[in-house]
Structures are given as C-alpha cells and as structure tokens.
Amino acid sequence: MENVLTIAGSDSLAGGGLQADLKTFEEFNVFGLSVITSVANIFPDDLKINVLSPKLLHEQLDSVTSQVKIAACKTGLLGSVENIQLVAEIINECQIPVVVDPVLAFKEGTSDNDPDYLEAMKNDLLPLATITTPNISEAEQLSGISISSKEDIQLAATKIQQLGVLNVLIKDGRETGDDYLLTGIEQHWISSEKLISNTTNGAGCTLSAAITALLSQNKTILESVTIAKKFVHDAIELGVLIDTNSGSVWQGATRKKGNQI
Ligand SMILES: Nc1ncnc2c1ncn2[C@@H]1O[C@H](COP(=O)(O)OP(=O)(O)O)[C@@H](O)[C@H]1O
Numbered sequence: 192m193e194n195v196l197t198i199a200g201s202d203s204l205a206g207g208g209l210q211a212d213l214k215t216f217e218e219f220n221v222f223g224l225s226v227i228t229s230v231a232n233i234f235p236d237d238l239k240i241n242v243l244s245p246k247l248l249h250e251q252l253d254s255v256t257s258q259v260k261i262a263a264c265k266t267g268l269l270g271s272v273e274n275i276q277l278v279a280e281i282i283n284e285c286q287i288p289v290v291v292d293p294v295l296a297f298k299e300g301t302s303d304n305d306p307d308y309l310e311a312m313k314n315d316l317l318p319l320a321t322i323t324t325p326n327i328s329e330a331e332q333l334s335g336i337s338i339s340s341k342e343d344i345q346l347a348a349t350k351i352q353q354l355g356v357l358n359v360l361i362k363d364g365r366e367t368g369d370d371y372l373l374t375g376i377e378q379h380w381i382s383s384e385k386l387i388s389n390t391t392n393g394a395g396c397t398l399s400a401a402i403t404a405l406l407s408q409n410k411t412i413l414e415s416v417t418i419a420k421k422f423v424h425d426a427i428e429l430g431v432l433i434d435t436n437s438g439s440v441w442q443g444a445t446r447k448k449g450n451q452i
Pocket residue numbers: 296298325326362363364365366368369370383384385386387388391393394395396398420423424427
C-alpha cells in the first residue's frame with residue numbers, strides 16, 4: 192500500500208483541510224499521513240486561521256520524511272511565507288508527484304492573503320508541483336487575469352503553466368460543472384452535471400487529495416483528474432448540511448452509492 196502525505200491546515204468542521212484529505216486517502220486504499228500547518232476555525236460569519244511556527248512544521252516534516260517512504264504528496268493551506276518556503280525546500284528533495292492546491296480563497300470567507308504569500312506560492316512552490324488545482328478566484332490571483340469566460344480560463348491556465356507547473360486544473364464546476372485541464376500542450380474540459388447544492392465545503396481539498404492518491408498508484412494526470420472529479424461529484428451529492436445554507440462533502444459517498452472508484 193502506498194504512503195501518501197498531506198501538508199495542510201486543520202478544519203475542525205472536517206469539511207475541508209487535512210481531515211478531508213485523510214478521509215479521501217482512506218477511500219482510495221492508500222495510507223494517509225498528515226503534517227499540520229495551521230488551525231482554521233470556521234464560524235457562520237467568520238474564519239479564524241492560526242498558523243503554526245516553521246519550527247513545529249519542520250519537526251513534523253522531519254518525522255515523516257526520515258521514517259516513511261512517501262509515494263505522493265499534496266499541499267493545502269500553508270499559512271505563511273516561511274511555511275511555504277520550508278515545504279518547498281523539503282519537497283525539492285523528494286522525487287515524487289506533488290499536487291499543490293493553492294488555497295488562497297475560501298468558500299467560507301476570505302483568508303486575507305498578503306502579496307508576499309502569493310509571490311511565494313508562485314515562485315517557490317508552484318515550480319515544484321506536478322499539478323496545481325486553483326479555483327477561479329485563485330486562478331485569477333496566480334495568473335493576473337480576470338476570468339469571465341472559458342477563453343479567459345484557458346489563457347489563465349497557460350499563464351499559470353508559465354510559472355513552471357506543467358499540469359494546471361482550473362475548477363469552474365461551481366458555476367458550470369466544467370473544469371479545465373491543461374497537461375503540457377493538451378487540453379481537456381472535464382465535465383459533470385452541475386449540482387444545486389450547499390454541501391460543497393471541502394470539495395477542492397477532496398479533489399486534490401483524490402488526485403494525489405491516484406498519482407501515487409501510477410495513474411496518469413488525465414485519469415486521476417477524471418476519476419477524482421467523479422468522486423467529488425458523489426461527495427457533493429451525498430454531503431452533510433451544517434445549517435440550512437452550508438455543509439460539507441462526504442467522502443464515503445462513492446462507496447455508499449456502490450460506484451466503482
Ligand atoms: N455545484 C457543483 N456541482 C458540480 N461540481 C461541483 C460543484 N461545486 C464544485 N464542484 C466541483 O468540485 C471540485 C472542487 O471545486 P470548488 O468547490 O470550486 O473548489 P474549491 O473548494 O477549491 O473552491 C471541482 O471539480 C468542481 O468542478
């Protein structure tokens with residue numbers, strides 16, 4: 192069984208964050224490990240993020256990488272420029288697939304990104320990624336392009352690719368059902384029916400975690416994204432409501448529906 196690592200923040204509501212990643216890894220029959228970067232606490236009208244120190248982050252990374260052979264890894268919320276740089280340093284030493292979910296824009300509210308954080312994400316981490324998975328707002332920030340059409344999405348993906356990451360997945364499923372994948376020079380629209388649903392917290396984390404698990408099992412980028420998208424679709428469909436307006440995806444949905452992964 193492959194060992195797969197998430198380096199991400201904690202979401203105590205377990206919609207997104209490393210809790211979503213670990214639940215996803217379990218469904219894909221890989222052994223999930225986690226390194227925690229921050230603690231996010233979500234309230235109906237507020238989002239509080241407490242970032243762990245680089246020292247604590249380093250200790251966890253050291254513990255994992257010195258003892259376990261990791262087959263693939265994903266990054267989520269990293270929380271500070273120092274944490275991005277430290278993660279980049281460690282990842283640079285490992286020759287494994289790396290999925291970077293940039294986590295610059297939350298559905299639950301904005302995490303106030305300072306420009307240095309964005310620059311570190313662009314310059315230090317993205318060039319080391321096998322694939323990155325921005326949502327529309329994150330794609331706008333990374334590419335500098337304001338997106339209002341499918342052509343804008345394609346252009347933004349090319350700009351992000353120019354930062355040094357070969358494979359770019361821009362998620363537009365919330366609006367259209369369709370995500371755009373640029374792999375080298377090939378492009379694909381990965382489509383699914385758009386769900387009218389409030390149970391979408393954690394959809395992005397779950398998608399990138401599923402891609403990570405599949406890459407660890409030697410699936411191609413296109414196969415991984417296609418399978419992961421179906422998995423997330425099920426997870427939104429059978430998600431759990433927290434209140435009348437919002438809720439979380441449920442990673443057990445594909446299993447419950449009896450669908451094949
Ligand atoms: N309402 C929806 N119907 C169908 N798919 C969706 C819906 N909302 C999100 N998705 C899909 O879930 C995945 C995560 O997208 P999204 O929720 O936009 O990311 P993020 O959590 O990073 O903001 C993507 O594959 C996207 O297409």
